[in-house]
Amino acid sequence: MSSIYVDHAATTPMVESALLAMTAQLAQLGNPSSLHTHGRATRKTLEDARETLAKEIGSLPSEVIFTASGTEANNIALKGLYWAGREVGKKIVVISSIEHHAILDPAHWLATHEGAEVIEIPVNSDGVINLDFLKDLVKTRGEEIAVISVMHANNETGAIQPVSEVVAIAGEIAVHTDAVQSFKKVPLSFAQLGVTAMSLSAHKIGGPLGIGALILKRGVEIPSLLHGGGQEREIRSGTLNAPSIVAFATAATSSYYNAGAVVGLRDRFISSVQALIPDAVINALAAARLPGIVNVTFPGTQSDTLLLLMDGQHISCSTGSACSAGVHEASHVLLAMGHSEISAQSSLRFSFGATSTASECDFVVSVLPDVIARGRAANLP
Amino acid sequence: MKLIAAMSGGVDSAVAAARAVEAGHEVIGVHLALSANPQKYRSGARGCCTIEDSHDARRAADVIGIPFYIWDMAEEFHDGVVEDFLAEYAAGRTPNPCLRCNEKIKFAAVLDRARAMGFDGVVTGHYARTEIGENGKTLHRAVDHSKDQSYVLSVLTVEQIEGAVFPLGDTTKVDIRKEAEARGLAVAQKPDSHDICFVPSGDNAGWLRDRLGSDVGPIVDQSGTKIGEHKGAYTYTIGQRKGLGLTIPTPDGSPRFVLKIEPVTNTVVVGAREDLAVTIMRGERPVWCGPAVDHAHRIGFVQIRAHGAALPCTYYVENGLLVAILDEALLGLATGQAMVIYDGDRVVGSATICETE
Numbered sequence: 001m002s003s004i005y006v007d008h009a010a011t012t013p014m015v016e017s018a019l020l021a022m023t024a025q026l027a028q029l030g031n032p033s034s035l036h037t038h039g040r041a042t043r044k045t046l047e048d049a050r051e052t053l054a055k056e057i058g059s060l061p062s063e064v065i066f067t068a069s070g071t072e073a074n075n076i077a078l079k080g081l082y083w084a085g086r087e088v089g090k091k092i093v094v095i096s097s098i099e100h101h102a103i104l105d106p107a108h109w110l111a112t113h114e115g116a117e118v119i120e121i122p123v124n125s126d127g128v129i130n131l132d133f134l135k136d137l138v139k140t141r142g143e144e145i146a147v148i149s150v151m152h153a154n155n156e157t158g159a160i161q162p163v164s165e166v167v168a169i170a171g172e173i174a175v176h177t178d179a180v181q182s183f184k185k186v187p188l189s190f191a192q193l194g195v196t197a198m199s200l201s202a203h204k205i206g207g208p209l210g211i212g213a214l215i216l217k218r219g220v221e222i223p224s225l226l227h228g229g230g231q232e233r234e235i236r237s238g239t240l241n242a243p244s245i246v247a248f249a250t251a252a253t254s255s256y257y258n259a260g261a262v263v264g265l266r267d268r269f270i271s272s273v274q275a276l277i278p279d280a281v282i283n284a285l286a287a288a289r290l291p292g293i294v295n296v297t298f299p300g301t302q303s304d305t306l307l308l309l310m311d312g313q314h315i316s317c318s319t320g321s322a323c324s325a326g327v328h329e330a331s332h333v334l335l336a337m338g339h340s341e342i343s344a345q346s347s348l349r350f351s352f353g354a355t356s357t358a359s360e361c362d363f364v365v366s367v368l369p370d371v372i373a374r375g376r377a378a379n380l381p
Numbered sequence: 382m383k384l385i386a387a388m389s390g391g392v393d394s395a396v397a398a399a400r401a402v403e404a405g406h407e408v409i410g411v412h413l414a415l416s417a418n419p420q421k422y423r424s425g426a427r428g429c430c431t432i433e434d435s436h437d438a439r440r441a442a443d444v445i446g447i448p449f450y451i452w453d454m455a456e457e458f459h460d461g462v463v464e465d466f467l468a469e470y471a472a473g474r475t476p477n478p479c480l481r482c483n484e485k486i487k488f489a490a491v492l493d494r495a496r497a498m499g500f501d502g503v504v505t506g507h508y509a510r511t512e513i514g515e516n517g518k519t520l521h522r523a524v525d526h527s528k529d530q531s532y533v534l535s536v537l538t539v540e541q542i543e544g545a546v547f548p549l550g551d552t553t554k555v556d557i558r559k560e561a562e563a564r565g566l567a568v569a570q571k572p573d574s575h576d577i578c579f580v581p582s583g584d585n586a587g588w589l590r591d592r593l594g595s596d597v598g599p600i601v602d603q604s605g606t607k608i609g610e611h612k613g614a615y616t617y618t619i620g621q622r623k624g625l626g627l628t629i630p631t632p633d634g635s636p637r638f639v640l641k642i643e644p645v646t647n648t649v650v651v652g653a654r655e656d657l658a659v660t661i662m663r664g665e666r667p668v669w670c671g672p673a674v675d676h677a678h679r680i681g682f683v684q685i686r687a688h689g690a691a692l693p694c695t696y697y698v699e700n701g702l703l704v705a706i707l708d709e710a711l712l713g714l715a716t717g718q719a720m721v722i723y724d725g726d727r728v729v730g731s732a733t734i735c736e737t738e
Contacts, residue, residue: 374498378498
């Protein structure tokens, strides 16, 4: 039996056109920073790709800084905007309590090593940030805030965050948004949103692994993390990865992802789960959500057991965001939404993507009752 | 059979998993995370509890070609093994944590969970054998007596032995390393782990002192006369001669040995070598690895340390306690250790030593 992949929020298959564009560019010789014919040829292709990507995200081409990952884009933005703020005495970093570790960890690193004060915006039980909290904070301590970082949509629950409202509340304060999960899934425009900085990643949209972008408003100067040739606005150094950049832009223009179809699968899945496992809790159900992500709590189970059993049925799903040590920990996102440690550890994330089908969705649903029953039996005191 | 292979990241459990796959079983590799805050790298003699070890286990599973998961058993391990270890020392006994880990984690928490999930048993890299005879499945010593681990498995009940698969019992350690090499397993030359896995420094006495405090107390002779001071009674072991720091010599200049540890009064009693002699031991909470032993006197062997000698004895059960009468007296026997009875190579059962005479 073939295996079923319902973990598209982790990574998703490459679009064929991106794969072809990438392999073609891999065969081309030339460092885009070189001044000769070979260099210029690569530079031309690369800048075409930058313009394409800029158009897709609604920014100026000069606002696109290519990075090696979404994580790197997040680090450059958060640390850079903090350091820039600290120059003028602003030492508060505001993040939401449900950020990905690629924001959470740099923020806490800034607190431990760089004198930052980190303030987390709480979320409601549907995983959406509390704007009143932010309003009060900006009112009382706005002068001290260096940066506010709120993700565009959460990677575990899919809950979309009110980033436009954050920007309005922030006023002059720099706002960063991690839009890695949202790009190409829901309408997204850098200019319309009005944020200072935005992080993107290619492999979540059918592009290759190892390439991301920081979209940084023109005129905003921040210190670098990587020093060297100064290739990307003196903010990010390193020879530009032309094959991956070309593939990133190609994936961004493809019509590979059909949001309506993915929403259909997600809702089909949710209603089946609700019918078959009545005590299952669909997290963030009342929030506006990304098309593909469903996060379900199955009371009386342990998610690592469920994952093993699903895997045994050749179904790849997730316990939330992957953890390097491999030990499953209670999700900070679900805890922030009010789950207990126990119920947070009883949850699975299913994420549908461009290649998902109704028969895959139905197969996952068909094995769930037995998996949940075994998972409950194995959840010994 | 559908089996869970417990993979520590060491060479033995990796080869055990590979052999189980080759024998035709459906095998899934599981690494048990036993520490809530694992260290990044191995240090000293440890071999199962660091992130590096979990990566080694994952790599071995990938090379063998089996699914691999990590199970977080840190809480169970802390409650069942580490706390027990501390409590036993605090009570003046000398526990064996590996035995407790087999009893409460590997063949209890893991086996129970595996069975509930639809698996038939657990494969480990222990050096021991099982045989199926008229009395069902029984536990036996490994062929390589120098590596034999049947002692630390002697706490398994018949039902647990039913669910245990030990593929390495017929092979020597040297050959297991060669086999790992031939199978392309990178852990082939990984050093053996020894010492206690949750005492990273290997400094058992220091680790106990940090947790149990270091109340100074008297060292007395058998008449009760104070002849010195100790730095925490639980850091001493019955039969210990070195490190007592006594300056008052015995009349005949003969050395003194720890005879008794009295936790309530925080006293260490010392005496002459011959006072250590034990011929009868009694053990509580007996566990039978096959047919239960009754009051009838039987001839066999008793072993009181993981790699100790098998001592000829007569054994039986009296008032719920397992009794062993040694053919020859033994010097220095600590309560808290396991007494394991053997009938030839077969493990009859075990109990925790609570009294000696």
